[in-house]
Amino acid sequence: MRHMSRRLAIAAAFALVVGACSFGTETPGTQAPTGSGTETGMAPVNLTIWSHRSDAFNGAIEQAATAYTAVHPEVTFTFEDFAYNQYIQTLQTALPAGTGPDILQMFGTWTCSYSGFLAPVPQDVMTTEAAHEAFYAAPIGGYTCDDTLYGFPHEFNIEYGATLVNTDVADAAGVDWEAGWATWDDFRADALAMTETIDGNITRAGYHFTAADGLSYSFFSLLVQSGGAMLNEDATAFTFDTAEGREAFAILQAMVDDGIIDPVLFNDEENWVGDCYFEDLCSMGLVGPWVVRDYEESAPDIAAATTYVALPPNEGSSAFVADSGWGMTVSKDSPAAEAAWDFIAFATIDPENAAAFNLTSGSLPALVANGEGAGRDALVAEFPHFAPFFEILPDGQYVGNLPDRDLVWYDIAYPHLLAGLQGVESVDDMLAAMQREANETFG
Amino acid sequence: MTPAVVYIAAFSLLPIVWAVALTFFDFSPRRTGTPFLGLGADNPFVGLEHFRRMFDFSADAPLEVRQFHIAVKTTLIFAFLVVPLNLAITLPLASMIESVGRRSRVLFRTIFFLPVLASSVGVAIIWGFVLHPQRGLLNALLTKITGEYTVISWTADSSFIVLGLPVALFAILVAYLWQDIGYNLVIFVAALQAIPESVKDAALVDGTSAWQRFRYVTLPLLKPTILLTSILTMISAFQAFDLFQVMTDGGPGQPGQEQTRVLTLDIYENAFRFQRMGWAAAVSLVLFLIVFLISRAQARLLRVEWEY
Numbered sequence: 001m002r003h004m005s006r007r008l009a010i011a012a013a014f015a016l017v018v019g020a021c022s023f024g025t026e027t028p029g030t031q032a033p034t035g036s037g038t039e040t041g042m043a044p045v046n047l048t049i050w051s052h053r054s055d056a057f058n059g060a061i062e063q064a065a066t067a068y069t070a071v072h073p074e075v076t077f078t079f080e081d082f083a084y085n086q087y088i089q090t091l092q093t094a095l096p097a098g099t100g101p102d103i104l105q106m107f108g109t110w111t112c113s114y115s116g117f118l119a120p121v122p123q124d125v126m127t128t129e130a131a132h133e134a135f136y137a138a139p140i141g142g143y144t145c146d147d148t149l150y151g152f153p154h155e156f157n158i159e160y161g162a163t164l165v166n167t168d169v170a171d172a173a174g175v176d177w178e179a180g181w182a183t184w185d186d187f188r189a190d191a192l193a194m195t196e197t198i199d200g201n202i203t204r205a206g207y208h209f210t211a212a213d214g215l216s217y218s219f220f221s222l223l224v225q226s227g228g229a230m231l232n233e234d235a236t237a238f239t240f241d242t243a244e245g246r247e248a249f250a251i252l253q254a255m256v257d258d259g260i261i262d263p264v265l266f267n268d269e270e271n272w273v274g275d276c277y278f279e280d281l282c283s284m285g286l287v288g289p290w291v292v293r294d295y296e297e298s299a300p301d302i303a304a305a306t307t308y309v310a311l312p313p314n315e316g317s318s319a320f321v322a323d324s325g326w327g328m329t330v331s332k333d334s335p336a337a338e339a340a341w342d343f344i345a346f347a348t349i350d351p352e353n354a355a356a357f358n359l360t361s362g363s364l365p366a367l368v369a370n371g372e373g374a375g376r377d378a379l380v381a382e383f384p385h386f387a388p389f390f391e392i393l394p395d396g397q398y399v400g401n402l403p404d405r406d407l408v409w410y411d412i413a414y415p416h417l418l419a420g421l422q423g424v425e426s427v428d429d430m431l432a433a434m435q436r437e438a439n440e441t442f443g
Numbered sequence: 444m445t446p447a448v449v450y451i452a453a454f455s456l457l458p459i460v461w462a463v464a465l466t467f468f469d470f471s472p473r474r475t476g477t478p479f480l481g482l483g484a485d486n487p488f489v490g491l492e493h494f495r496r497m498f499d500f501s502a503d504a505p506l507e508v509r510q511f512h513i514a515v516k517t518t519l520i521f522a523f524l525v526v527p528l529n530l531a532i533t534l535p536l537a538s539m540i541e542s543v544g545r546r547s548r549v550l551f552r553t554i555f556f557l558p559v560l561a562s563s564v565g566v567a568i569i570w571g572f573v574l575h576p577q578r579g580l581l582n583a584l585l586t587k588i589t590g591e592y593t594v595i596s597w598t599a600d601s602s603f604i605v606l607g608l609p610v611a612l613f614a615i616l617v618a619y620l621w622q623d624i625g626y627n628l629v630i631f632v633a634a635l636q637a638i639p640e641s642v643k644d645a646a647l648v649d650g651t652s653a654w655q656r657f658r659y660v661t662l663p664l665l666k667p668t669i670l671l672t673s674i675l676t677m678i679s680a681f682q683a684f685d686l687f688q689v690m691t692d693g694g695p696g697q698p699g700q701e702q703t704r705v706l707t708l709d710i711y712e713n714a715f716r717f718q719r720m721g722w723a724a725a726v727s728l729v730l731f732l733i734v735f736l737i738s739r740a741q742a743r744l745l746r747v748e749w750e751y
Binding site for chain 2: 085088089092093095096113114116117198199201202203264265267269270271281404406407411412415416418419422423424425430433436437440
């Protein structure tokens with residue numbers, strides 16, 4: 001009897017743990033049909049969508065859901081958003097436990113890491129071949145794992161190619177920003193003119209590119225423009241420690257040497273580029289156009305004076321390293337997968353709905369139809385900040401499915417490049433360490 | 444089997460057993476593994492491999508190993524700075540508070556205890572405002588005093604070293620002490636009030652000075668309290684996480700040389716950002732052993748065999 005009690009207690013304890021880990025007894029993300037159906041004849045279904053927290057993106061997802069519900073009143077939505085880091089943790093715990101939502105917003109470059117927990121796109125929604133024709137290579141590349149498609153992107157993630165310019169500051173400094181820049185020398189001269197100092201300390205940076213994304217993408221893209229490559233031919237190792245890598249870093253170093261930016265005072269920890277620019281501490285800043293949507297309410301004056309101007313090419317090349325971008329996937333455990341895929345197709349494949357998403361979120365289109373011709377013109381008319389990016393979209397080189405993209409970007413490349421610019425690590429040591437540590441991620 | 448036992452088994456024992464089990468696997472929650480708890484297959488059994496790698500001190504050791512080494516060093520430095528500094532501040536302060544009138548004592552105790560009640564993340568954000576290079580109160584004060592525009596990066600300049608230690612670590616230390624001293628202060632005030640007046644009177648009759656009474660009467664009688672507070676402070680210093688994550692996120696410094704990377708941050712990053720759950724479990728076991736051994740040593744050193 002005593003043994004029996006022990007066993008019962010252990011079983012109860014185990015049940016408690018399992019119960020605690022499963023967020024409740026009902027599978028989140030779906031609710032049992034609550035009514036007798038609608039005029040469409042389908043049973044009511046509630047789809048839960050998880051996403052990372054961003055006012056602009058969350059607003060765009062909710063807008064797409066509202067539009068979908070207008071056409072399909074039997075489908076309702078529950079939205080849950082999480083801070084970036086917390087979202088990663090939540091995915092890691094919920095997906096193996098089978099307690100994920102129906103629809104997961106996924107960053108394309110993460111998708112293959114989670115593909116074991118995701119449902120492949122049904123052939124009747126879109127084939128892999130058709131998807132690669134409909135979307136740009138970089139964004140759809142992230143959602144394709146071993147020729148199997150696991151979702152659709154709703155943006156072309158781009159953090160390089162054009163810079164925020166505060167036209168009021170540029171005009172006051174006598175900079176002809178409308179003419180753009182043909183060379184990096186021209187760019188540096190204007191950026192220096194827009195830099196302000198007191199007692200030798202920078203009070204307004206001329207050009208802020210030293211946040212994590214800006215610095216990593218700048219280096220990677222300049223490396224490619226210099227004739228180098230991110231990865232070797234069989235994509236099994238990074239190739240940072242090269243002559244092209246040194247050339248790319250020298251362009252960045254020159255801006256620090258000129259006094260346009262102080263990487264000790266302006267970086268992710270001290271003055272993130274979006275905060276810096278919209279708090280009037282930077283004249284120009286390297287970050288994607290989505291940032292304007294995030295700040296236009298809190299800093300309307302600066303947003304009104306903001307434009308994007310293309311960065312100069314290097315050695316005649318405007319190539320840039322492109323990541324995939326945010327998009328939508330379906331949990332393999334979702335009992336409402338059919339409805340989930342129907343909504344995702346509605347929001348991402350239909351050009352009109354996809355364009356509405358891009359306009360609300362300030363993100364560039366992943367659909368080729370919206371990046372060219374009339375689709376492109378319509379987007380630029382509504383949100384002119386897109387214009388310079390459209391010029392270079394075809395030059396995007398997808399980085400490929402890396403084992404751990406965030407680790408390489410944020411915990412290896414960024415801190416090494418920042419240390420190099422701050423002068424605490426030599427260029428040779430920096431490039432060698434960066435390459436070695438990034439290669440360790442291949443296992 | 445009482446509900447308490449079931450509760451402890453469910454929420455303490457099982458997670459500990461699971462964490463220990465994970466130390467023997469190269470486990471990542473992103474990989475599916477076998478149906479049995481996800482262990483095996485893509486998440487293979489590696490035995491003591493994680494612990495063996497911890498002793499790889501070569502220059503080309505993998506990044507996570509070098510980060511573990513720097514995290515152990517920084518954690519130990521931080522904890523061994525926090526304990527004496529905390530006691531050096533709280534003990535005299537408690538003596539002073541104990542010597543004032545009852546109403547003033549309650550007022551001071553409340554003022555010093557208030558930061559303890561604040562959220563650590565909130566404290567980190569407040570100190571972020573104080574230490575911000577351009578908009579921070581501290582640099583504004585220095586600008587006022589020196590008459591020169593002062594822009595010092597207190598938390599992001601890896602070349603800013605004082606007394607052989609990075610200033611970023613000192614910045615977190617100050618924020619940590621500011622928040623933490625109230626806790627020990629209240630304990631010390633209570634302990635001081637518990638010392639019998641007769642003992643103090645006897646010392647007074649013997650003609651001792653105030654310092655002698657403190658040194659030879661009060662301090663020895665506070666030994667059990669000092670033991671308690673030093674162990675609690677040491678444990679909480681080893682567990683400090685929020686301030687490190689919000690104020691510096693382990694930086695500044697290049698990978699493997701991060702100046703404020705502590706073990707809790709290392710565990711968090713490996714487990715939840717980079718999905719090396721097996722490695723993170725092994726590091727957390729090491730943290731447990733360090734805390735356990737140091738607490739045992741403290742208890743042995745400060746043990747008393749009398750009561751009053």
